Amino acid sequence: MAAKPKLWYFHGRGRMESIRWLLAAAGVEFEEEFLETREQYEKLQKDGRLLFGQVPLVEIDGMELTQTRAILSYLAAKYNLHGKDLKETVRIDMYADGTLDLMLMVALAAFKHPEEKEESLALAVKKAKTRYFPVFEKILKDHGEDFLVGNKFSWADIQLLEVILTMEELDASVLSDFPLLKEFKTRISNIPTIKKFLQPGSQRKPPPDSHYVEVVRNILQF
Template sequence: MAAKPKLWYFHGRGRMESIRWLLAAAGVEFEEEFLETREQYEKLQKDGRLLFGQVPLVEIDGMELTQTRAILSYLAAKYNLHGKDLKETVRIDMYADGTLDLMLMVALAAFKPPEEKEESLALAVKKAKTRYFPVFEKILKDHGEDFLVGNKFSWADIQLLEAILTMEELDASVLSDFPLLKALKARVSNIPAVKKFLQPGSQRKPPTDEKKIEEARKVFKF
């Protein structure tokens, strides 16, 4: 039996959360090793396990993978969430990359001073409403299908659901002008593996609070 993928990161969302979402959506069980001390992090570096000296780190299929988007792309291809051909794949990548850009704004805001954090999160919500969500609403309207690409659940859909739920934590009415995104949210949330990940007690992480931020600062010294 193949070993479960193992994820190395601090005990928070950050760049790892999208990886957790994708594995969960694929129905893949995974283990986590939380970095809680500077020594743990330095040992990974000393042992040459972090290609560019940073996490996320994912152990899978006899490999040690770093760089978030590369990891996500590999997992999407491995678990058949990456489209049936190159044209579908590039559209999925394009949509997922756009969503990840939005999510990165939220991840980085968590580590800013309180006044800057509030401003950055407000900007992320504004961009979700005016730049990102209108694009996805139009995609769904133009092709009239249940999912973003090829009328089949893909990496792009799960990344978008993560973004929608994150933005709703910041502004509960963020989807008020996007009926097709509301329908997509309900559709994807009811996929059994996704529904399971949304239940209490799963490996989904709550919003990163100040305690987790301070723990991360001690480990990564930023």
């Protein structure tokens, strides 16, 4: 029996959360090793396990993978969450990359001073409403299918649901002008593996709090 994937990261969302989402949606059980001290991080670096000196780190299939988007792309291909051909795959990657850009804005906001943090989060919500969600609403309207690409559940659908739920934490009415995205949210949330991940007690992480920010700052020393 193959070993479960092992995820090395802080005990919070950050860049690892989208990886957790993808594994959970694929129905893959995984283990986590949480970085809580500077010494743990330095040991990973000293042992040459962090290619560019950064986490996330994922151990899977006898490999040690770093760089978030590369990890996500590998997992999407491995668990049949990519397209049936190159044209579908590049559209999935394009849509997923867009949502990852928005998620990064939210993740980085946690480390800013309170006033700047609120401004950054407000800007993220504004961009979701004016730049990102209109695009996905139009995609769903134009092809009239349940999923974003090829009428098949993919990495892009997982990423979009994650960003929708994250934005709703910041503004509960963020989908008020997007009826098709509301339907999409309900539909994708009810996929059994995702429904399970959304239940209390899963490996889904809460929004970053002051303790998470302090731990990350101490480990990365910034």
